[in-house]
Amino acid sequence: MSRLANKFAELKASGRKALIPFITAGDPYPEFTVPLLHEMVAAGADVIELGVPFSDPMADGPVIQRASERALSHHVGLRKVLSMAMEFRKTDQDTPLVLMGYLNPIEIMGYEDFANAVQRAEVDGVLTVDLPPEESESCVRMLRERGIDQIFLLAPNTNAERIQKMDAVGSGYLYYVSLKGVTGAGHLDTADVEEKLQLIRQNTALPVGVGFGVKDADTAKTIAAIADGVVVGSALISKIEANLDDPQQAKHEIITLLKSMRAAMDV
Amino acid sequence: MTDRYDMPDARGHFGPYGGIFVAETLMPAITELNEAYQRYTQDPEFIAELDADLKDYVGRPSPLYHAERWSQHLGGAQIYLKREDLNHTGAHKVNNTVGQALLAKRMGKTRIIAETGAGQHGVATATVAARLGLECVVYMGAVDVARQSLNVYRMKLLGATVVPVESGSKTLKDALNEALRDWVTNIDNTFYIIGTVAGPHPYPAMVRDFQAVIGREARQQCLDQAGKLPDALVACVGGGSNAIGLFYPFIDDAGVKMYGVEAAGDGIETGRHSAPLSAGRPGVLHGNRTYLMADDDGEIIETHSISAGLDYPGVGPEHAWLKDTGRAQYPNITDDEAMAGFHALTRMEGIIPALESSHAMAYAMKLAPTMRKDQIIIINLSGRGDKDMQTIMQREGISL
Numbered sequence: 072m073s074r075l076a077n078k079f080a081e082l083k084a085s086g087r088k089a090l091i092p093f094i095t096a097g098d099p100y101p102e103f104t105v106p107l108l109h110e111m112v113a114a115g116a117d118v119i120e121l122g123v124p125f126s127d128p129m130a131d132g133p134v135i136q137r138a139s140e141r142a143l144s145h146h147v148g149l150r151k152v153l154s155m156a157m158e159f160r161k162t163d164q165d166t167p168l169v170l171m172g173y174l175n176p177i178e179i180m181g182y183e184d185f186a187n188a189v190q191r192a193e194v195d196g197v198l199t200v201d202l203p204p205e206e207s208e209s210c211v212r213m214l215r216e217r218g219i220d221q222i223f224l225l226a227p228n229t230n231a232e233r234i235q236k237m238d239a240v241g242s243g244y245l246y247y248v249s250l251k252g253v254t255g256a257g258h259l260d261t262a263d264v265e266e267k268l269q270l271i272r273q274n275t276a277l278p279v280g281v282g283f284g285v286k287d288a289d290t291a292k293t294i295a296a297i298a299d300g301v302v303v304g305s306a307l308i309s310k311i312e313a314n315l316d317d318p319q320q321a322k323h324e325i326i327t328l329l330k331s332m333r334a335a336m337d338v
Numbered sequence: 339m340t341d342r343y344d345m346p347d348a349r350g351h352f353g354p355y356g357g358i359f360v361a362e363t364l365m366p367a368i369t370e371l372n373e374a375y376q377r378y379t380q381d382p383e384f385i386a387e388l389d390a391d392l393k394d395y396v397g398r399p400s401p402l403y404h405a406e407r408w409s410q411h412l413g414g415a416q417i418y419l420k421r422e423d424l425n426h427t428g429a430h431k432v433n434n435t436v437g438q439a440l441l442a443k444r445m446g447k448t449r450i451i452a453e454t455g456a457g458q459h460g461v462a463t464a465t466v467a468a469r470l471g472l473e474c475v476v477y478m479g480a481v482d483v484a485r486q487s488l489n490v491y492r493m494k495l496l497g498a499t500v501v502p503v504e505s506g507s508k509t510l511k512d513a514l515n516e517a518l519r520d521w522v523t524n525i526d527n528t529f530y531i532i533g534t535v536a537g538p539h540p541y542p543a544m545v546r547d548f549q550a551v552i553g554r555e556a557r558q559q560c561l562d563q564a565g566k567l568p569d570a571l572v573a574c575v576g577g578g579s580n581a582i583g584l585f586y587p588f589i590d591d592a593g594v595k596m597y598g599v600e601a602a603g604d605g606i607e608t609g610r611h612s613a614p615l616s617a618g619r620p621g622v623l624h625g626n627r628t629y630l631m632a633d634d635d636g637e638i639i640e641t642h643s644i645s646a647g648l649d650y651p652g653v654g655p656e657h658a659w660l661k662d663t664g665r666a667q668y669p670n671i672t673d674d675e676a677m678a679g680f681h682a683l684t685r686m687e688g689i690i691p692a693l694e695s696s697h698a699m700a701y702a703m704k705l706a707p708t709m710r711k712d713q714i715i716i717i718n719l720s721g722r723g724d725k726d727m728q729t730i731m732q733r734e735g736i737s738l
Contacts, residue, residue, distance in 0.1 A: 148635025176636030226363035
């Protein structure tokens with residue numbers, strides 16, 4: 072069983088939901104990342120999505136765009152992110168780690184080399200924003216052969232037929248993007264999300280994480296009541312951006328926010 | 339009949355290139371667009387309306403002009419210019435925006451967005467949006483806003499909102515990113531008019547098909563005027579819409595050579611250029627797989643060209659395929675050479691070309707003398723140079 076499947080099974084057994092923070096690797100500087108990952112786990116993170124900086128983050132809003140730019144100014148690219156993942160794994164054998172980013176860095180590395188590198192780094196899943204299931208066959212095959220999950224996104228306008236497609240090629244979990252737009256935008260409409268989750272559940276047995284619009288303990292609690300996992304990204308990265316002159320303060324605020332989410336989700 | 343060129347396949351692949359590489363939220367919109375495109379381009383009423391617009395609004399057919407004085411001066415092949423600069427709005431871009439706007443109208447979309455580099459596509463989009471009474475938002479890199487201010491003003495006059503894009507390299511690729519972000523946010527009422535043969539399927543095929551009127555006319559005009567097909571076609575390539583528009587109707591004419599001219603900027607060896615087919619590698623950007631300028635981590639490298647319209651790190655996937663199969667060749671021309679081409683055409687023929695098109699002129703100046711006097715080159719004069727006056731004045735230190 073993969074580390075992700077294991078984790079979701081374990082959570083289900085204990086009646087809890089996954090808290091899934093997203094941060095961009097190398098933001099605001101490379102040495103900040105791995106210690107932060109460990110502290111996020113200590114604060115209650117169950118799965119971590121680690122963003123691979125990309126020069127052209129087409130699906131991201133301004134907050135994550137700027138995080139990418141800060142990381143890239145330190146030359147943090149896919150190879151460096153893989154080495155961070157490896158470093159994280161040295162002292163954490165339990166927490167599933169998912170790389171989230173865009174396809175081009177993987178294309179340039181080559182699917183097979185990438186899959187090997189991911190396996191070596193003991194990364195558990197890969198979420199590639201601009202790789203729909205129709206184009207994913209060879210990448211998914213390389214990853215699956217090595218026991219690595221490919222996680223797909225679902226959108227508000229994704230129909231049943233496409234959900235079944237994701238169910239067939241995806242594994243680990245599915246990530247439901249709760250609104251039409253880029254990361255960091257808008258507000259959650261809980262009733263909408265709940266309705267959509269019904270359709271999703273009818274078409275897949277995979278766990279479903281929900282993200283986009285999760286900002287605080289309240290929204291985390293609301294989502295935890297209806298989904299299997301709560302993804303929070305821009306709200307965390309905003310803490311980094313607000314404290315660029317004091318990264319330790321940023322870390323403190325991120326951990327405080329995550330702890331409050333964890334507490335609200337577990338009530 | 340077996341060997342006829344019939345790219346792309348049903349999912350938009352030109353061999354390994356093309357395809358659909360977008361975030362999930364865009365998939366339903368792309369499916370909807372593809373269905374509308376397949377349906378309406380078979381619809382006699384749509385075709386009749388498009389043809390009428392191209393004739394009466396754009397001013398087609400554009401002339402094929404025999405540049406006799408310049409041909410004689412170069413001492414080789416006869417040069418013919420396909421005068422896309424004489425279209426309404428001054429470039430080939432309008433052929434495509436007229437087509438896509440008709441599609442938007444049929445699909446019931448009320449809002450148009452576009453990206454633009456030199457501003458020609460932005461102007462052509464703002465123009466058709468004004469005519470159809472549709473809201474129009476144009477994304478343009480902040481660097482391009484500064485160097486193409488005349489076109490920014492034209493777009494504003496036409497009622498468009500021009501949004502300067504401050505992220506990344508602040509040029510065309512960043513404008514495309516921002517347009518994609520807008521589209522994903524406003525997907526229900528918005529039609530994204532992409533200006534070049536890039537983006538996810540069906541854009542590369544659709545834009546090509548709307549631009550192919552260039553090659554269809556040129557082929558017939560050449561037969562009428564010279565009694566035979568040309569020996570070579572030359573066009574500049576940024577994303578590559580004017581080049582594919584000229585090339586496509588000639589692809590099955592094996593005797594017609596094709597040259598797509600990339601922008602070498604300061605020179606390929608300096609790394610400051612916009613020539614992915616000459617010095618890039620295959621990757622995925624903006625919805626398709628194609629040649630790109632990317633570093634070893636897959637990050638996109640900033641590009642450089644004197645012409646904003648060629649300042650793009652990718653190229654249409656069909657050009658990637660035509661390069662790999664050897665059907666077309668992709669030489670490159672530096673900023674300095676393009677300037678020489680610009681001046682040559684201006685002084686020899688009294689036609690001021692766009693800096694983009696000047697790259698094609700410059701390559702033809704190299705090619706023509708290597709050919710016989712009874713041979714023919716058709717150059718796509720894709721746009722007029724008025725928009726570039728400021729850039730050229732600055733570069734050459736001219737003051738009034």
